Amino acid sequence: MYPTDLTETQWQFIKKTLEFDDRKRKYNLKIIWNAINYLVKTGCQWRMLPKDFPKWQLVYYYYWKWSNLECFDLLLSKLREKVRFNRGQNTMPSLGIMDSQSVRWGNNRSLNSFDGNKKVKGIKRHIVVDKNGFLLAIMVTVANVHDSKAADLLMRTLHYFLCPIKVILADGGYRGEVIENIKNKFGYIIQVVMRSDDRKMGFKPIHKRWIVERTFSWFDNDRRLCRNYELLFETSENMVKIATIKLLLNKI
CATH class of the missing domain: 3.30.420.10 (Ribonuclease H-like superfamily/Ribonuclease H)
Structure with missing residues (x-):
C-alpha cells in the first residue's frame, strides 16, 4: 500500500466514468492507475517503478492508450463538475x-x-x-x-x-x-x-x-x-492533468 493508492470509492468513480469493462485481466486496471499516480507523485522514471506494480512497459502502454483516447480530459471534466456541484456551484x-x-x-x-x-x-x-x-x-x-x-x-x-x-x-x-x-x-x-x-x-x-x-x-x-x-509537450500536459485528477479525487 502506498499513500497514492486509490480508495475503492475513487476507483469506482473512474471505472464508471471511463466505462471500463469487467473482463478478466492479469492485472486489475486499478493497479495500473496506482502505478501512474505513484510515478507522478514521486517523480521516478518509468523503468524505476517498484516491483509491487506490473512491468513498466504495461503501465506505459495503458497510459499512452488512455492519453490517445482523451480519457484524462474526460475524467478531469467529470471530476471538476462533481466537486463544483458538491460545493453548491454550477457544474x-x-x-x-x-x-x-x-x-x-x-x-x-x-x-x-x-x-x-x-x-x-x-x-x-x-x-x-x-x-x-x-x-x-x-x-x-x-x-x-x-x-x-x-x-x-x-x-x-x-x-x-x-x-x-x-x-x-x-x-x-x-x-x-x-x-x-x-x-x-x-x-x-x-x-x-x-x-x-x-x-x-x-x-x-x-x-x-x-x-x-x-x-x-x-x-x-x-x-x-x-x-x-518529459520529452514531449503532450506528455508534460498529461502529467499536469493526472496530478489535477489525483487532487480532485481526494475532494469527492
Missing part, C-alpha cells in the same frame, strides 16, 4: 483565470529555451483555471514564448473542450491587441488585472488572480512536475 464555470509558469528543464533531450524575464531555462505551462483553481485547459511551450503569443493557442484548447467561459482574468502580460483578437475568434472577454504600485501597503494578493498562483503551488507538491522531465 460549468463562467469565470476563468489565466497565467503561465516557467519550469526548469530536467531532460536534456527535450525542447527547451530561456525565459529572460524569469531567468529560467526550460518550458512554460500556460493554464486556465476556474474560481476554485481547478484546471480547465493547459498548453505547454518552450520558455521563451511570450504569454500573449501563446494565448491564442490556449484559447483554442479551451474552446475545443466546449467550456462556457465568459470572462477570463489575466495579468499585464496579456495586454494589447490579443484581447480583441480572442474576443473576435472565441467570444472570451479578457480582463487584465494589474498589481497596485502602492509599496506602502506591502504585499497584497491580487483579487482572484492569486487563485491561479495557488494552482501552480499545488503542482509543486508532485515531484514529477517540479521540473520538466
